Amino acid sequence: MNINFSLLVPEYVLVGVAFAVLAADLLLPRQHRFHLSWLAAGGLVVSAVVVLVQRWDTAEHLYGGLFIADRFGLFFFVFLTVLTAVIVLISHDYVRQHIRQPGEFYALMVFAAVGMVGMAQAGELLTAYVALELLSFSLYVLVAFRREDAHGNEAGVKYIVLGAFSSALLLYGISMVWGATGTTYYAGISEHLALNAGNLDSTLILGLALIFAGLGFKVAAAPFHMWAPDTYQGAPTPVTAFLAVASKAAAFALILRLFTQGLLPALAEWQVLVAVLAVATMVIGNLVAIVQTNIKRMLAYSSVGQVGFLLLGVAALGHVEGGVVIPVTLASDAVMLHLVGYAFANLAAFATVIVVYNHIGTDELSGYSGLAKRSPHLSLVMAVALFSLAGLPFFVGFITKFYLFTAAAESGLLWLAGVAMAASVVSLYYYLMIVKRMFIDDVPESDITSALIGIPRLSWLLLSALLIGTVLLGVYPGPLADAVGAASSAIFSGA
């Protein structure tokens, strides 16, 4: 058994950064504490550099497969830590204005990052579960962080009650899978499924169904999405961005690894189930988004819709030909690409929401009327972000959806790609309604006094970077596609 502790140095660095932020919080005078974002973001980037140097070409199984350090883990480690760093910087001005305990806020974000990298690299259900809970616990606190705010309280209670409920489902599923197979290692489950293909124990099937339901709650797939809109609306906006982008990416890293390395031999049993979940999620998310009047709530439903597209990729992970499961690596490429593209576009949208909120103090859509006259830069970023989320050409969302639909077609799920395209058209409608509001409608009379919205320099830089990223990856996705390809071949070769 490999017990090479030094392999975990990047994780130690992350934990160290979190404690350093907490310690620095005690030492700094109160009015300078919001500057801790620099320490947190810097530490996150340092850990990404450390992991790149240390694990560039490793494919090691630590503790007999509890923890797998491969290209896939490396990709998600770098992606998730950089993502967290960006969210920490986006929240800089928000925290300065609205959050009284910046040290705890940033430290919890870094702890959440530790949980996320654990989820991407776990090779066993209990390890994955513990990592998932580390992420969830940090998020429970972050969601309810504004203690006096009624919306924040309500969001916190709904999130933690449904989160704990879904953990119970997940654990009951894990206990059944362990009872039926005698192992919780993905590799062991895969072996068991391959040996008993077509003749699975009912305990095992029930266990897998419960695990799907538990994970469905965590990624907010319909019909398990009820907590998402309330939680997204009530949480502090940077935390909403974190929930929508980072925690979802981590959950899909876990799902991709579990499904390819563990459950692929039983593809025939779960493919239809995941496809149906994908359809329900796409349809419900995109239809209910139309009637929203609050931008965070609308983005919440839009992100439920995006989860539907990602589940389409998961359903397309393989196809059965003559009783043999043939893996489709393109599908996991597509899911990872979509996660990256979605992260750029959604972070740009949330960064805009934060700047607008800091200025006008509301998240209602009416506050966005005539935004183009008040801040051309903000409305441009928002429009590009929404176009990319809708999947229009020249933006990264188009490329990633193209990959997803191609993968679905390759696995013989053409009907699913058709539903997804229809859902994309619906999503375009409500995204365009916001664009219309920003560019065609007039500024409401009451706000005319504070006509122009000034953008702080840091936010300006981040918004521009996210805007350029969304467009650049849309016209030149080559390098990203190569990196994603290398990462996803790592999980398939192990299966």
Place this chain on the structure above:
Amino acid sequence: MLELVHFQVLSAALFSLGIFGVLARRSAVMVLISIELMLNAVNVNLVGIAAFSDRAADVRVFGQILVVFIITIAAAEIGLALAIVLRVFRNRGSANVDELNVMKW
């Protein structure tokens, strides 16, 4: 004579009771207790399998390890949830889940 199936039935019954409690109870504290019931149903299942399954000893002991992990995490989770519920109670004077309706749709 006790067999594995008895534990599985007990566990399924407890789990179902827990789900019923989560759906039917008004008080957030009772909902949390119901969740605790569900988590302990999992523990009963694991302990039962660990004691009565016909697998090798090193496989069976893993069930008990899982139970220790679940107890620890569940305790932390409920502690955190109670802190948030307490916050709601202080702000609103009630901890009933059906009164948490500031946000709709």
